[in-house]
Amino acid sequence: MKTSHQAYRPDIDGLRAVAILPVVLFHIGFPGFFGGFVGVDVFFVISGYLITGIIVRELRQGTFSIADFYRRRVLRIFPALFVMLLVVSVLAALVMLPAELLRYGKSVAATTLFSSNILFYSESGYFAPDSHTKALLHTWSLAVEEQFYLFWPLILMALSTSRQTAIRWGAVIITVVSLGWSVWLLKHDATATFYLIPTRAWELMAGALVAIFPGLPANRRWLREVLAALGLLMILVAIKFYNDSVPFPGAAALLPCVGAAAIILAGSGGNSLVGRLLSWQPAVFIGKISFSLYLWHWPVIVFTQIGLLREQTWTVKVIELLASFVLGTLSWRYVERPFRHVSAAVPNRQVLGRAGVAIALGLVVGLLYVVPQGWPQRFNEQQLAAARYETYDGDHEYRGGTCFVVGDNQKFDAAQCLQTRSGSPNLLFIGDSHAAHLWPGLQAEAGAAGINVLQATHTGCRPAIADLAQPKGACQKFVSQIVTEWLPAHPVDVVVLAGRWTRADLPGLPKVIAAARQHAKRVVVVGPIQQYVSALPRFLVRASSNQQQAAAQGLASGPFALDPQLREVAVGAGAQYFSLIGALCAQRSCKVTVDNGVPLQFDYGHLTVEGSRYVVGLMMPVLDGRKPVDTVASVPAANGPRP
Structure with missing residues (x-):
C-alpha cells in the first residue's frame, strides 16, 4: 500500500511550530490568540499522519513489530515527560496546599498511566479546582494520544491481513463514527467530548487518512499551492476567531484539523510557498522543541501563579514565554535528543523494562502525596483552617x-x-x-x-x-x-x-x-x-x-x-x-x-x-431604598467593624 510518509519533511516541523506557538501564547494570555487551543488539534493530525505512515509502510514491508513500535514511543515520550514530572513534583511539595497536593498526587499517577484525561474529566465543574492549580493538566493530550496508540496499531495489523482496501475502509469508518460521536456528545456533555478518546480519535485519524490514501494529484503545482494556502488559512482563522464561547471540539475542530491535513497532503507531492515558509529554519527549530516546550510551558504558568503569586502583567507574560522556551530547549537538547538516538543494540526488553520502572516510580510518587492526604503536617492549624x-x-x-x-x-x-x-x-x-x-x-x-x-x-x-x-x-x-x-x-x-x-x-x-x-x-x-x-x-x-x-x-x-x-x-x-x-x-x-x-x-x-x-x-x-442614587456603604477600615 502506498504511503506518503517516506522521508524527513521540514515543513511538518514548521507545522508543529504553527501548532505549539498559539497554544503557549493562549495559555499565557497574550491577546489575539484566544483560539490558540486548536494547536493541540493540529498536533493530533500530525501525530496520526506520521505514526500511521510508519506502521503502514512497515506492515507492507513485513518488518512491523509491536515491540519496536512501543520502544520508539517510549524513547520519544518517556525521558522528557518523566524529567518534567520529577521537577514539578518537588515544586508541588513546596508550594501546594494539602488538597492541591492530594490532587496532584492523583494526577502524577494518572499521567504515569496515560489516563490523566479521564482524571481531569472527572474533576471538571465550574467550581472545580482552578486549572491554574493543576500543574499536569496539559498532559491530557498525551493521554489521548497514547490511548489511541494502544489500539490503532493492533487494528492496522488485523486489517493488513485482509484485502488491500480493508485498512482504508476501516480508517474511514473509525473517522466518521468518532466525528459523529463528537458532534452529538458536544450537546450533551461538552467536557467529555473535550477530554475523552472516543470523541478525539477522529482528529488523529484525519492525519492517518492522509498517510493511508494515495496522494491526490499533488504533482500539479497549482493544486499544492491552493491546498497548502487554504490549509494554513483555516488554522489561522481558528486561532484568531475561536474563543471559549465556541462549542468545541465537535464540528468546529474540522477547521484546524482539515487545514493541517491539507498542508501535509500538499507537501507530500512537492514544494509550495507555504511549504517553504514552514521550512524556514526558526520555524523548524521551534517545531523540533515543540514537545518539550509543550511539557514545560504549563508548569511555568502554574507555578508563577501559585508559587510566586504574580499577576499576569505584560512583563510576567514575557518572562513566562522566555522561561518556557529556555526549559523547552534544554529539555530537547539534553533529554530528548540523546534518548531518541539510543543504539539499536540496546534490546527492546531493556528499554521497555526501564519504562516499566519509570511508571512504577511515578506511581510511588503519586502515592506519597495521596496516602498522607497532601502532607497537611506542613501547616499549622490556623493555616489549615484557611x-x-x-x-x-x-x-x-x-x-x-x-x-x-x-x-x-x-x-x-x-x-x-x-x-x-x-x-x-x-x-x-x-x-x-x-x-x-x-x-x-x-x-x-x-x-x-x-x-x-x-x-x-x-x-x-x-x-x-x-x-x-x-x-x-x-x-x-x-x-x-x-x-x-x-x-x-x-x-x-x-x-x-x-x-x-x-x-x-x-x-x-x-x-x-x-x-x-x-x-x-x-x-x-x-x-x-x-x-x-x-x-x-x-x-x-x-x-x-x-x-x-x-x-x-x-x-x-x-x-x-x-x-x-x-x-x-x-x-x-x-x-x-x-x-x-x-x-x-x-x-x-x-x-x-x-x-x-x-x-x-x-x-x-x-x-x-x-x-x-x-x-x-x-x-x-x-x-431596600434607604440610600439615594449612587451612594455606597463604607467601612472605617477594610477589616473594621460592620457599620
Whole structure:
C-alpha cells in the first residue's frame, strides 16, 4: 500500500511550530490568540499522519513489530515527560496546599498511566479546582494520544491481513463514527467530548487518512499551492476567531484539523510557498522543541501563579514565554535528543523494562502525596483552617443546577427561581457567578427584611448586551429572555445586575438597564468585587502575621480600574450603583475575613456563604431604598467593624 510518509519533511516541523506557538501564547494570555487551543488539534493530525505512515509502510514491508513500535514511543515520550514530572513534583511539595497536593498526587499517577484525561474529566465543574492549580493538566493530550496508540496499531495489523482496501475502509469508518460521536456528545456533555478518546480519535485519524490514501494529484503545482494556502488559512482563522464561547471540539475542530491535513497532503507531492515558509529554519527549530516546550510551558504558568503569586502583567507574560522556551530547549537538547538516538543494540526488553520502572516510580510518587492526604503536617492549624476553603463547593451554595446554570447543558428552573410573591417587594438579580454568589446573603438578609428574592444566574453570562433584539450565543439569549420576555410579564420592585465585569461590557450595560427600568421601580448595578491573582486562602496561609497586608500584594489591578468607569456608565443610564470595592477596600487594602476568620472569598473572587451575608448586609440600605442614587456603604477600615 502506498504511503506518503517516506522521508524527513521540514515543513511538518514548521507545522508543529504553527501548532505549539498559539497554544503557549493562549495559555499565557497574550491577546489575539484566544483560539490558540486548536494547536493541540493540529498536533493530533500530525501525530496520526506520521505514526500511521510508519506502521503502514512497515506492515507492507513485513518488518512491523509491536515491540519496536512501543520502544520508539517510549524513547520519544518517556525521558522528557518523566524529567518534567520529577521537577514539578518537588515544586508541588513546596508550594501546594494539602488538597492541591492530594490532587496532584492523583494526577502524577494518572499521567504515569496515560489516563490523566479521564482524571481531569472527572474533576471538571465550574467550581472545580482552578486549572491554574493543576500543574499536569496539559498532559491530557498525551493521554489521548497514547490511548489511541494502544489500539490503532493492533487494528492496522488485523486489517493488513485482509484485502488491500480493508485498512482504508476501516480508517474511514473509525473517522466518521468518532466525528459523529463528537458532534452529538458536544450537546450533551461538552467536557467529555473535550477530554475523552472516543470523541478525539477522529482528529488523529484525519492525519492517518492522509498517510493511508494515495496522494491526490499533488504533482500539479497549482493544486499544492491552493491546498497548502487554504490549509494554513483555516488554522489561522481558528486561532484568531475561536474563543471559549465556541462549542468545541465537535464540528468546529474540522477547521484546524482539515487545514493541517491539507498542508501535509500538499507537501507530500512537492514544494509550495507555504511549504517553504514552514521550512524556514526558526520555524523548524521551534517545531523540533515543540514537545518539550509543550511539557514545560504549563508548569511555568502554574507555578508563577501559585508559587510566586504574580499577576499576569505584560512583563510576567514575557518572562513566562522566555522561561518556557529556555526549559523547552534544554529539555530537547539534553533529554530528548540523546534518548531518541539510543543504539539499536540496546534490546527492546531493556528499554521497555526501564519504562516499566519509570511508571512504577511515578506511581510511588503519586502515592506519597495521596496516602498522607497532601502532607497537611506542613501547616499549622490556623493555616489549615484557611486552606480548607480551597475545596469550597460554590455550586451547591449558589443553587447550582437550578437557579444557577453551570454549563449550557443544564436547564434553568424558572418555576422555582422566578416565583413572584404578591404583598411583598420582589427583587430579581441577574448575572453570572459573581451574581450567584450574592444568593446566600440575599436569602438571609433580604429575606429577613421581607423581600422576595428571585434568581436568574448562569455561568459566564454578564448582563450586558449591545443588541437585545438579536442576542448571540447561549449567554446573551439567557439574559435577553429574562429581561425582554419574562420581566415585562412579571414586573418587580428591584432588579440587581451583577457580574465579573470587563471593559467590553460597558457599551452593552445601558441597553440592559434601559430594558429593566421599564418593568422595575429601581435598577441597581453591583460593581466588581476585588479579585486576586490566586485564591485568597492561599494568601491567608502564606501570611506570616498580617493577613490583610499579605493579600494586598496579590490584588488584581483590573477591578480597581474598572470600578469608576462602570459607575459612570450605570449612573448615566439611570441605575443605582453599589461599589463593592468602595465598601470593602480602603485604597489597596481590602477586607479578607469575616466571622471568626472565615475567608471573605474562597477562590480568586467568589464569596463564601459568610462573605456573601457580610457583603449583602452592606448593600441592604441600597437594595431596600434607604440610600439615594449612587451612594455606597463604607467601612472605617477594610477589616473594621460592620457599620
